[in-house]
Amino acid sequence: MQAPRTTHDRTPRRPDRRRAGTLAAAALGLTTVLSGCDQVADTVGGPDPAPVVEDLAAALSAGDVTTVAWVGDSGEEVQALLDAVVGGLGDVTPVVTAGEVVEDGTDATATLTWSWPLVEPAPAAEGAEGAESGSEDPQPWTYDSEVGLVQRDDAWLVAWEPRLVEPTLGEDEVLDATPVAPARGDLVGAGGQVLVTDRPVTRFGVDRSQFRDAAQALPAARALARLVGVDVAPYAARVEAAGEEAFVEAITYRQLEVPKRVGRDYRSITGALAVADSLPLAPTREFAAPILGTVGPVTAEMVEQDPAVYAPGDEAGLSGLQARYDAQLRGTPGVVVNATPADSGAMVRNRGERELFRLDEVDGTDLRLSLDRDLQSSAEGLLADVGPGSAIVALRPSTGAVLAAASGSGSDGLNLATFGQAAPGSTFKIVSSLALLRSGLTPASTVPCTTSVLVDGRRFTNYSDYPAGATGEVPLRTAVANSCNTAFISQRDRLGDTDLADAAATLGLGVDHDLGFPAYFGSIEPPTTETGAAADLIGQGTVLASPLTMASVVGTVAAGELTLPWLLDDVRATPSGDVDPLSAQEAGALRGMLRAVVTEGSGSALADVPGPPVIAKTGTAEFERDGRVLTHAWMVAAQGDLAVAVYVDEGQSGSVTAGPLLEGFLRAAR
Template structure:
């Protein structure tokens, strides 16, 4: 073969080698690009999952980078460790031994708002491979050294609490927040003590708080309604260091109006903030207890939100803004006039007391009042668990009627009856002899009911109790105790149950529901939230008719004659005196329950003695005020 042939072969070989070398180069470059892309993806994943301290950095310590990123973003959410809810890296761009990739960053902010932006991650090729060359701009493109991101909220307009027929019960009303600014006080201790004595707060606690506060802090003392503030304004304003903030707050018509039920609104407590799982932030106003807290998410709406970049020096920059969304109104069945009448009547109580009123035709609750000396803060009207005493004779009376007893059936009323060694007596040793059942009921003869315990079984008594709402599923819409139904076959306990003692317990709401059921002939589940669709149960018509006549006789000639001539029409009722505790003689709660027209009610006075003497006059004052 000639030289020409070998020359051609040499050229071909060179061409092939050159082609092969270029392919290898391209392959190596792709592998390098892939490695850089993986490094960008690793950083994105690490940031999203809280693992920034687990990856490598070019010219930076992993722990330091993680700490600085956390410092930059600590104010963005309420989480213990702030991090985006999603981070993804885009396509890389090579610049020799450096590369960049866009980062699509998504934060889920408090209230469920979403904030998205794009930053850039820079990568650097080192002997250990591609590593993140982190800078503050990686976190956000506008961030510089020492700058931070923080989110702040703006309260939304709070929804109103409405009552029957759309009455406005709770709405935004003007208040004045009284505070102390330490830097303005000449003598912190003297200022705190003076203010505390005027607005009736603990002076020692206030002194401690103002001394521990920063000089220019606003140390909140108390929030006063505008009218209450005006009454002490001239005393407070001259005191050095006192400062005042005007705002509006969701308030009822008066400080005591359904206070224990409705609750209040104020700065969120640590407990509420923690329980809200990020929905409620420090400094935000929220429901503190009662209906305001239970329905806070509905009433408070969604706060406005602003994310701000704060540099080490210079003006802050707003990066994200969302307007607040107003809360939604909550409609209750409360009637303002009935509630006010109930609360006014309870001012006569010398001990803690409660009154519940409801519409006999629907079970809608018209009033939930708690009163007596320093007793309006606990919702005993719905939550109290008391022996119902002789008010339970409406239940056991219905069971006896269902067993065949009639209002005219002769039943003995001796001074005492002994069951298995347990002696049951009548109040003040009353003896009626053998009289018609209607008279036993009207005069609340304990021994007649205890002596009749054998006429009804435990199951029959429990059935009558359940049909009248004892132990029913709570359909009030708010926390309520619906009572316990007697279940014991033990003769002594069964006998005690017949007169509302022993294992039987009830709240005032339960007892009022019984009277409402007798008045209408149908038990309607008591309910307070207007959107509730309560269940109902019809009662035996003949038994209801008989019970109505007997409850009327209680007023016309029995234990509740104090209710005769009550303005507004005929009153039907039942007194109750319920023993409790271990004293000898035992203390007693005073009860009265019944109805007038379409308003059924129950009144209890704790440790109040006899129902006829203590609870019935309160009921009369309540009905008289309504009629007036």
């Protein structure tokens, strides 16, 4: 048990034996009569050692003992000895407090309580309330030691010895801390499928220890950079600036993806090394990469911004979910403190290491996702040969679980699947149809599908190959099935200022939610012109959406109630109370019109897809880029408990460009 703390300003100090004897004699009434000039002897003790011990504890806590008065040594000499003893603990500052002081004449001993925070507390994991951060705050290494003091010339001096720092240390021993890395948590998908876990890799780099100086290492750095295809000058600069014992990585390959030429030719470069290792990786390089993110060596900026968490050489999440939930995934490192020989000379007396303290590591906590490994792979396979940016998102209407969120290879690494922002074109007519139903129309209501319509001087037309047989006065059902622009625009006067936005909110578009990952729910700004209001009705104008949003829209129609997507098991959004719910009658009418898209309209290619009936909507949205008018190609569909949105940034039309991708996905999902 720790001795109670005794300080000179709060607790009466313990009297020394000389002073105690004097007080006892006085109590008994004893006096001594002296002759001549003899006087009464003064036996009161000297200065109090407690303040000196307090100052010593403060100096040790600050790591600077140069101002402490030591026995036989200067402050600078003891500072060097102290640094040698504690240097192996790293850049950590102890908290040292003074305890009981016991005097014995001109000698005294005092207790010091040491507390070393060898492992920083892990920051709380970002995400849902109650999400685990990987561990509780780690306990510091706490113990008592004893320090000796000597009184000389009415002053107390401190005696240096290693056991002042740790009570079992010998004269030839120092402290050494070895971190113990925790296992990083996996990313786990639907059905417990492991999506991201440690997989074997090979790191290629230059070993600086093979060279006498940095200049000698530069030819190897340049040769290796050229071999593996990284920028030569920056890599050579990193090698030149690295420490003498550093391994400077140039590139990391999955173990089975090392190019044969690299695996063969690196051996001819003096100082080049291939190091086997492991990294948290998905099944393939492309697998949900923009969403899942990567793990790698921390950057200088990360260390600078959060030095209590990251140190050079650490690995952490660098992007995506790996970065956002790094605290949860990485866990808390452990540490082992040993007493080790100060050197390897004769003074060691053949002693090895002695373990003084161990704090077990706490492995990271898995991050559980809704992604289905097979469906995600199918989506990425379908998009592999699509040149422009593209995306496929699939979710379960019954639960909102996101099963696939793939961004194609032409997306330049961007997360188009859940965070892309583009005009949804005629897929938005699902929303417009709901607004018109609420205005009093029914699927059987007649609307004029003309070849063109003029709005405030701007002419709107249907797409180029619109079927001639579907023009004229047609039921709203037919206008939806064949995606007649003019029919919808002709009904603009039936809608109030917020009717379209209200219908969009009912179907999950335009109302933001925090899903724990980047998700864009779309927007529809109030139009400022007649032509803007007309364009909004056909999914252009001010309307924007992501593939995730449009999958939610068609999923809501399929489910008959709002489908809010979720990807992380611990993060679920709740519907806003300000949004009108979808009625059963509205849902039934929308499903019937979207079924007509497949049976008699622009989505007829899906008619023979095996399984339950498919409902769908195609969409094409014009936009301008670099002075050219191009088109986004969209298609959404639902079949059974599966809702899908397909987007291609530049395409011919929804049915021609996006349609085959959606059909391929539905067939693969059976």
